[in-house]
Amino acid sequence: xxxxxxxxxxxxxxxxxxxxxxxxxxxxxxxxxxxxxxxxxxxxxxxxxxxxxxxxxxxxxxxxxxxxxxxxxxxxxxxxxxxxxxxxxxxxxxxxxxxxxxxxxxxxxxxxxxxxxxxxxxxxxxxxxxxxxxxxxxxxxxxxxxxxxxxxxxxxxxxxxxxxxxxxxxxxxxxxxxxxxxxxxxxxxxxxxxxxxxxxxxxxxxxxxxxxxxxxxxxxxxxxxxxxxxxxxxxxxxxxxxxxxxxxxxxxxxxxxxxxxxxxxxxxxxxxxxxxxxxxxxxxxxxxxxxxxxxxxxxxxxxxxxxxxxxxxxxxxxxxxxxxxxx
Amino acid sequence: xxxxxxxxxxxxxxxxxxxxxxxxxxxxxxxxxxxxxxxxxxxxxxxxxxxxxxxxxxxxxxxxxxxxxxxxxxxxxxxxxxxxxxxxxxxxxxxxxxxxxxxxxxxxxxxxxxxxxxxxxxxxxxxxxxxxxxxxxxxxxxxxxxxxxxxxxxxxxxxxxxxxxxxxxxxxxxxxxxxxxxxxxxxxxxxxxxxxxxxxxxxxxxxxxxxxxxxxxxxxxxxxxxxxxxxxxxxxxxxxxxxxxxxxxxxxxxxxxxxxxxxxxxxxxxxxxxxxxxxxxx
Numbered sequence: 001x002x003x004x005x006x007x008x009x010x011x012x013x014x015x016x017x018x019x020x021x022x023x024x025x026x027x028x029x030x031x032x033x034x035x036x037x038x039x040x041x042x043x044x045x046x047x048x049x050x051x052x053x054x055x056x057x058x059x060x061x062x063x064x065x066x067x068x069x070x071x072x073x074x075x076x077x078x079x080x081x082x083x084x085x086x087x088x089x090x091x092x093x094x095x096x097x098x099x100x101x102x103x104x105x106x107x108x109x110x111x112x113x114x115x116x117x118x119x120x121x122x123x124x125x126x127x128x129x130x131x132x133x134x135x136x137x138x139x140x141x142x143x144x145x146x147x148x149x150x151x152x153x154x155x156x157x158x159x160x161x162x163x164x165x166x167x168x169x170x171x172x173x174x175x176x177x178x179x180x181x182x183x184x185x186x187x188x189x190x191x192x193x194x195x196x197x198x199x200x201x202x203x204x205x206x207x208x209x210x211x212x213x214x215x216x217x218x219x220x221x222x223x224x225x226x227x228x229x230x231x232x233x234x235x236x237x238x239x240x241x242x243x244x245x246x247x248x249x250x251x252x253x254x255x256x257x258x259x260x261x262x263x264x265x266x267x268x269x270x271x272x273x274x275x276x277x278x279x280x281x282x283x284x285x286x287x288x289x290x291x292x293x294x295x296x297x298x299x300x301x302x303x304x305x306x307x308x309x310x311x312x313x314x315x316x317x318x319x320x321x322x323x324x325x326x327x
Numbered sequence: 328x329x330x331x332x333x334x335x336x337x338x339x340x341x342x343x344x345x346x347x348x349x350x351x352x353x354x355x356x357x358x359x360x361x362x363x364x365x366x367x368x369x370x371x372x373x374x375x376x377x378x379x380x381x382x383x384x385x386x387x388x389x390x391x392x393x394x395x396x397x398x399x400x401x402x403x404x405x406x407x408x409x410x411x412x413x414x415x416x417x418x419x420x421x422x423x424x425x426x427x428x429x430x431x432x433x434x435x436x437x438x439x440x441x442x443x444x445x446x447x448x449x450x451x452x453x454x455x456x457x458x459x460x461x462x463x464x465x466x467x468x469x470x471x472x473x474x475x476x477x478x479x480x481x482x483x484x485x486x487x488x489x490x491x492x493x494x495x496x497x498x499x500x501x502x503x504x505x506x507x508x509x510x511x512x513x514x515x516x517x518x519x520x521x522x523x524x525x526x527x528x529x530x531x532x533x534x535x536x537x538x539x540x541x542x543x544x545x546x547x548x549x550x551x552x553x554x555x556x557x558x559x560x561x562x563x564x565x566x567x568x569x570x571x572x573x574x575x576x577x578x579x580x581x582x583x584x585x586x587x588x589x590x591x592x593x594x595x596x597x598x599x600x601x602x603x604x605x606x607x608x609x
Contacts, residue, residue, distance in 0.1 A: 065567055071387045084567070091569040093387045132560075133567030150555070160471045161553045161560055167467055168552070 024048075024234050025056045027066045027075035032059045032260040034273035035182060035213065036079070037252040038101060038281070042241030044255045051233035057259070062133070062164055067093050070218055076227075077234065082211040082296045083137035086309050089316055094219040097211075097317035099235045099325070100292070101242050103284035105209035106276065107138060109201040110169065110185055111176035117199055120146055120206065125154045129162030129169065129177035137308040139178065141299045142208040166191065176201075182276030186269065210296040212280075214288070219315070228321065236325040239286040246281060249274040287322040332381030336374045343370030390572040398572035399579055405561070406580050413558040414584050416473035418545035421480025426488045426537055428481070430530070433492035437522070438514070447493070454486035458547055466552040473557075479548040483540045488533040495529025496522050528603050531596035538588045542581060 028036050039057055042048050048055040058075060060066060066078035067088035078095070080088075085095050111117045115126060123143075130139045140150060149156030160174055166187045168174040179185040181202070189195065203209040215235065221227045245252035253270040293316075300308045343366055350363045372392045378384075379391040386394065399406065436442045462479050469475035499521050507517045549559025558577050565573040 063563070063566075065569065067569055068387050068566075071385045071569075088387070088569050091387060092385055093569060132564040135567075136564070159555045161549075161555060161564070163463065163466075163552050167463075168471075171467055173467075173470060 022052050022230065023054050023056070024077060024230060025058060025075040026234075027058050027064075027069045027078040028060045029064075029066050029079045029081070029213070030060050031262065031264070032057075032256060033183070033265055034253050034256050034270045034277055035180075037245040037256050037274055037277060038238055038242030040241070040255050040259045041245045041252050042237045044259070045241065045244065047237035047240045048234070051237045053230065053233055053237065055234070059261075065133070067095055067216075070095060070216070076221070077215060077217050077231065079213050080216050081135065081137075082214055082293070083141075083300055083308050084135070085214065085216050086297070086300065086313050086316055087137065089313055090309050090311075095216040096219045096222060096315065097214045097216055097288055097293075098222075098231055098321040099215040099239070099286045100211060100288035101215070101239065101284055101286055102211065102213040102280050103282065103289075103292075104280050105138075105202075105204050105212050106181040106183075106280050107203045107209065107212070108179055108181055108185065109139075109176045110179045110188055111199045111201070112169070112172070113197050113199050115175040117175060120148075120201065123148055123157050123176070125157075126175040127158040127160060127173070129160045129174040131164065131178050132161050135178070137300060138203055138208060138210045141210075141302055141308065142203065142206065145208065145299075145302045182273045182280070186272055186276075190269075207295075208299050210299055211288075211292055222318065222320070231321050232324045235286055235321050239326065242281050242286075245274065246278040249278055285322075285326055287319065287326060288317050290317075293317055329381045329383075332377045336377035336381065339370060339373045339377065343367065343373075387569040387571055390575060394572040395575040395579065398570075399576040402573055402576060405556075406576060408556050409558045409561050409577065410580055410584065412473055412554075412556050413476065413545050413549065414542065417476030417548070417557070418480055418541040420473070421477035421545065422484055422537055422541040424477065425481035425484030425541075426534060429485045429488035429533070430492055433489050433496060434518070436489070436493050437496040443493070447490075450486045450489050453482060456482070458483060458544060459551075462548040462551040465548065471552050471554055475552075476545045476548040476557075480541045480544040483544040484537040487536045487540065488530075491529045491533030491536070492526060495526025498522075498529060499525040524600075524602075527600040528596075528605055531592065531600065534592050535589060535596070538592055539585060542585045542588070546581065 026039060028039075030036075032040075036057070039055075043055055043057060058069075065084075066075070066080050067085065069075050070078045071088075071093040077098075080095070082097065085097065088095055109128065111126075116122060117126060120142075123146075128139075130136050143150050143157065150159050152158040160168060162168055162174070162177055164184075166177060166179065166184050169177040169188060170191050170193070177184070179188065179200075185200070188198065215238070217227075217231060250271055253267065253274040256270055256274070257265055257267060297309070297312060301312065346366050347363050350359065350366065353359060376391045376393060379389055390398075432446065436446055458479060461482060462475075465475040465478045469478050496518075503521055503525075504517065507521055512520070546559040546562070549557045550563050553560040558581060561577050562574050565571070565577070
């Protein structure tokens with residue numbers, strides 16, 4: 001039944017969510033995996049049900065832009081990286097962050113140690129794989145802060161548009177690739193590469209990390225008290241799910257696997273992912289830390305030639321929901 | 328919401344309908360053949376603009392044509408670089424390699440029944456390979472540059488061209504071939520004087536099919552890894568940035584390039600096979 005529901009949700013991607021009182025459609029920003037364990041746990045353990053919510057979780061994918069789904073009425077609430085959400089806001093899709101379950105960022109660059117890269121200055125003249133589709137902003141901002149051009153040459157980096165796999169590194173088509181601590185980095189290790197052969201740069205440690213996997217809704221919906229009430233319950237149940245997942249990583253990974261309609265995920269990979277995800281959600285009760293928000297905005301505003309956002313955003317986040325949800 | 332604009336769209340629609348109905352009843356005159364499609368196109372664009380503005384459709388869902396036009400002008404330099412990378416380097420070189428090889432293989436297949444029975448099924452098999460299966464593999468083999476896109480295009484073009492050319496070379500009548508034989512013509516003379524001219528329309532048919540395939544192949548292959556330019560790269564990254572006006576501007580470039588390429592091959596066909604019944608009376 002659950003499988004049917006997920007399939008139905010996936011096939012109804014383009015249809016507007018039915019605006020019934022307690023139906024919530026959540027648009028994930030990627031495929032079903034432990035990165036979203038908290039929501040699946042809340043669904044499976046009945047936390048949403050206890051709050052009187054009927055939640056549908058729509059998996060994303062490489063060609064699904066959550067802000068677009070939200071703008072088109074295909075979902076009530078979405079998960080998104082803040083750079084992409086702020087860019088969408090500037091593009092006329094006014095999304096607002098209502099909760100931030102992830103305290104820290106899992107984004108990192110993974111490089112071959114034998115490429116001679118020891119510090120970010122060594123990126124000059126090298127080839128780096130970067131994800132686009134809204135995930136390129138942190139990298140471009142970081143490079144422009146370092147003053148390294150991204151259009152190739154001996155002095156700049158040559159950027160490849162990397163697909164969501166680690167082949168360019170293994171094939172040595174790139175000296176560095178983008179990886180998430182909880183996903184692709186493990187895939188590199190699984191391919192038989194030793195950690196000592198790699199050099200990693202965590203965006204978090206470089207001071208250029210941007211907030212990931214926040215919960216966003218459309219601004220106009222926040223004027224509706226019924227919707228706000230629904231979101232308060234949704235955030236409360238979701239955070240319960242997250243804290244349960246942090247404490248029971250193995251069980252949470254199994255719940256995610258049970259909800260994976262594609263059958264593409266493996267148990268070992270999901271358990272490891274959950275362990276890494278737990279490190280990122282630890283230290284957040286769901287409330288957005290304004291200092292983290294400011295760091296994200298400052299990083300993006302330093303975006304140089306092709307800025308992600310051109311002006312300091314106004315009203316891009318609110319504590320209204322979390323204040324009520326986490327009393 | 329602005330009802331006035333939506334109403335205006337309906338008026339434009341009725342007006343366009345009326346004009347085209349009048350045009351359809353007119354007697355044929357030079358230049359009239361173009362009038363009806365132009366009226367239709369302008370009507371669609373005007374309605375699109377008015378409806379999108381009237382219903383306040385967000386730009387992230389469907390931008391109005393005016394926004395697309397200004398994105399086309401503002402990003403002219405970028406779009407040109409993308410066009411050079413994807414079309415001139417990726418699509419055209421792949422097209423030349425794919426169609427050229429297919430033509431040579433077709434000549435060999437025509438001479439040998441052995442090859443015909445062995446190669447055509449393999450060609451069928453290759454034709455059935457999905458592009459999204461091949462593209463990532465070719466990116467792995469030939470790198471992220473335009474070379475991997477050219478390889479995808481070459482594979483996509485190879486088979487339609489091969490089938491059409493083989494079919495064309497078999498188009499000459501038995502009787503005509505017998506006549507060449509009575510003249511003691513060598514196989515090469517028969518090929519040059521009889522078979523190739525007879526195959527002309529078929530060969531151009533293959534070339535025309537491949538123009539569309541080449542453009543599609545080059546753009547889609549860029550979704551699986553590319554440097555930071557190219558039409559496919561631009562489409563996929565700008566969708567992620569919700570810059571749908573730029574995405575549509577790239578689609579406009581693709582439409583213009585595709586139509587021009589197809590038109591060029593059609594003109595070549597007219598020049599080369601003017602004698603053929605399919606081209607006479609135009």
